[in-house]
Amino acid sequence: MYIKAATAISPQHTVDGRLFTEGVTAWTGNKCYAAEPSYIEMIPRALLRRMNKAVRMGVGAGLMTLQGQGTQDGIVLGTANGGIDDSFKFLRQILEYDEGTLTPTNFVQSTPNAVAGSLAMMTKNTGYNITHVNYGLAFEAALLDAMMLFEEGKVQSLLLGGLEEISDHNFNMDLQAGWFKTDEVNDTELFAFQTAGTVKGEGATMFVIDDDPEHALAQVLAVDQMNFATQLTLQDRVAQILAEHAVSREEVALMVGMNGDARHDGWYHEFLDAFDQQTVYSFKNLVGEYPTATAFAVWLATELFAREEVPQEMVLRGSHTPPKFLLIYNHYKAKQHSLMLLRNPRV
Amino acid sequence: MIKVVVTGRGAISAIGNNVAENRQRLITGQTGLSKASKYFTSKFTESHPFGEIKMSDEEMLSSLAVPEMKGLTRTDLIAFKAFEEAIQEAGLDSDTLSHPRTGFISGSTVGGMVLTDQVFEDGSNRAQRTAFLESYDYCSHTLRIVEQYRIHGFTNTINTACSSSANAIMMGARLIRSGRADRVIVGGADSLAKFTVNGFNSLQILSEDLCRPFDANRKGLNLGEAAAYLVLESEACAKGKKIYGTVSGYGNSNDAYHASALSEDAVGVIACMQAALDHAGLEPAGIDYINAHGTATENNDLTEITGLGKLFGEHLPPFSSTKSFTGHTLAAAGALEAVYSLMSMEHGELYASLNCEQPISPLDELPIAAYQEQQEINAVLSNSFGFGGNCTSLVFKQHL
Numbered sequence: 103m104y105i106k107a108a109t110a111i112s113p114q115h116t117v118d119g120r121l122f123t124e125g126v127t128a129w130t131g132n133k134c135y136a137a138e139p140s141y142i143e144m145i146p147r148a149l150l151r152r153m154n155k156a157v158r159m160g161v162g163a164g165l166m167t168l169q170g171q172g173t174q175d176g177i178v179l180g181t182a183n184g185g186i187d188d189s190f191k192f193l194r195q196i197l198e199y200d201e202g203t204l205t206p207t208n209f210v211q212s213t214p215n216a217v218a219g220s221l222a223m224m225t226k227n228t229g230y231n232i233t234h235v236n237y238g239l240a241f242e243a244a245l246l247d248a249m250m251l252f253e254e255g256k257v258q259s260l261l262l263g264g265l266e267e268i269s270d271h272n273f274n275m276d277l278q279a280g281w282f283k284t285d286e287v288n289d290t291e292l293f294a295f296q297t298a299g300t301v302k303g304e305g306a307t308m309f310v311i312d313d314d315p316e317h318a319l320a321q322v323l324a325v326d327q328m329n330f331a332t333q334l335t336l337q338d339r340v341a342q343i344l345a346e347h348a349v350s351r352e353e354v355a356l357m358v359g360m361n362g363d364a365r366h367d368g369w370y371h372e373f374l375d376a377f378d379q380q381t382v383y384s385f386k387n388l389v390g391e392y393p394t395a396t397a398f399a400v401w402l403a404t405e406l407f408a409r410e411e412v413p414q415e416m417v418l419r420g421s422h423t424p425p426k427f428l429l430i431y432n433h434y435k436a437k438q439h440s441l442m443l444l445r446n447p448r449v
Numbered sequence: 450m451i452k453v454v455v456t457g458r459g460a461i462s463a464i465g466n467n468v469a470e471n472r473q474r475l476i477t478g479q480t481g482l483s484k485a486s487k488y489f490t491s492k493f494t495e496s497h498p499f500g501e502i503k504m505s506d507e508e509m510l511s512s513l514a515v516p517e518m519k520g521l522t523r524t525d526l527i528a529f530k531a532f533e534e535a536i537q538e539a540g541l542d543s544d545t546l547s548h549p550r551t552g553f554i555s556g557s558t559v560g561g562m563v564l565t566d567q568v569f570e571d572g573s574n575r576a577q578r579t580a581f582l583e584s585y586d587y588c589s590h591t592l593r594i595v596e597q598y599r600i601h602g603f604t605n606t607i608n609t610a611c612s613s614s615a616n617a618i619m620m621g622a623r624l625i626r627s628g629r630a631d632r633v634i635v636g637g638a639d640s641l642a643k644f645t646v647n648g649f650n651s652l653q654i655l656s657e658d659l660c661r662p663f664d665a666n667r668k669g670l671n672l673g674e675a676a677a678y679l680v681l682e683s684e685a686c687a688k689g690k691k692i693y694g695t696v697s698g699y700g701n702s703n704d705a706y707h708a709s710a711l712s713e714d715a716v717g718v719i720a721c722m723q724a725a726l727d728h729a730g731l732e733p734a735g736i737d738y739i740n741a742h743g744t745a746t747e748n749n750d751l752t753e754i755t756g757l758g759k760l761f762g763e764h765l766p767p768f769s770s771t772k773s774f775t776g777h778t779l780a781a782a783g784a785l786e787a788v789y790s791l792m793s794m795e796h797g798e799l800y801a802s803l804n805c806e807q808p809i810s811p812l813d814e815l816p817i818a819a820y821q822e823q824q825e826i827n828a829v830l831s832n833s834f835g836f837g838g839n840c841t842s843l844v845f846k847q848h849l
Binding site for chain 1: 601
């Protein structure tokens, strides 16, 4: 399974490549909002007006990725919450108007499958269509789903992606549950601050994946998920995955989902203790934490594979040269763990 | 090719708190839909019929084998209830449930949004207690079950609106066929919520009368609540167990037409049914019963009957919408109707579609009018269509 095209709408200037030409955009506080492109050229105004941020970012990133890529056999997405802000808007309507006459737009646009549905409708794609919503494993489930579709011989090319939006209500829920920092942090200090909680991010990342290796940006070799992980089972699984694909530990660079939460970053530190020479990359200091942030990690991998020089902020340990293989380890709220192994087709 | 068989079923709906009770009501033809809901509070309960589960949250909690858990919503509770029944029937012990080759995939569209008012308060930084703060997501019920039963294998939640649990069944079967899992518990749960009731009302497809699937004078759908799960196992793992049928075919497509309506020419509907038949290696004439999506909205039933007419032609088998008993149970519908489809094969019986008098022209086909027994049902097609154009069809066959 090969990645042929990739687009990320994120808190960094990732759409126009300025992340690499001008460097990382600094942020402060505990929310990293996406730097959205203009959608006017892509999405008809009448549709755009009704779209919430998640739908807008997802559809926008999807359409950008599809440009010049021919037709796809299906759309496979991951999002924990989709257009959750519209859900709250609809809840507010219900309460304010005491279940009176309400407008359906918020309701219809709030369903997480609205992005895959809109993309199917706008590109006339009647193929396989699904939306996985299992929190921090939603994108990983999408990736596995896609992998099985290729194995089954059902598809040759797919649109695959992950997205999430920051909604005030959702942020407030997780804030009250202690998941976000309340002290003033910024991008350079995220990992240094020894406090509980992280910062909330958002974005939409889309890929065209194909069974044809020509002009591929990356090859997806493996995706795996774990509940009730321990360091021991994690390392076992890593060894298994590497062995299955005949990859030696020395050939692998690592990317970890460290997010500055002093309570749970230990998972990453301990994980990295098992590797001493390998270069290690980070991504949540660029885009914040959100359930499908690993989709952004995969996008970043395609860039690391292609670029000789990258901003220092992405390199957590060692020095950058385009790696031959990249192993991404992430956990969400220390419960849902995932591993993804990618190959650089250029090396 | 690995055969995927069903070894356990669990269901709770407006017509019963377990699989056997559900079947009894399908036989006697008594709907579970009625006005004046007892536990669901909404302005609409006086004017509109709903398919409410006849148990309070407290009764449900005390009937469960799980120890005291905090922050469980009604969606979580009904999910636990149906899940417990399914794993008991399949005889899965705790070691098997925690085995890395045992997976769990569920669907929900309402999730914790069932607590409409409380969600709003908590989201506005006015949380009175923290037990529920992580109960509101679409996947919350899945994570609770994963936590309680310590499921180490593949876990997932799918939200494709009203085809969610049909897709959960499809993905579970594919995981087993791919060799990635030995067994996967699949299904979905959705409880009645102001959120969905007002949503469907705002779309003007919520009926004040009992729904009349496939009737020319239908006036919209009734909402219901349900949870249903199947235990899918590879044939090799199911040795010695009672088998209720095989998951033989599945098709998933998108209608690519409208956010909340299906196309007149039934593109997605036909595509997913055709794919499911192909996958099962069946001609249309090989299907003995169709458990239709049949929501009783103007749009769905016209499109579905159009699709059935085009695909099945003169071989159109008996069909019914059991939503006339349960109401539309959204994400749970695919799994609940899968349970009904399997019962139909096991007992050789066909369930009625209630309240249909006048067929939709030009096809002029009436659904099953009354319960029929002593039928030979070898293969059943079950349809689930959702907002966003998401269409899924499943084919179940007798296990030979």
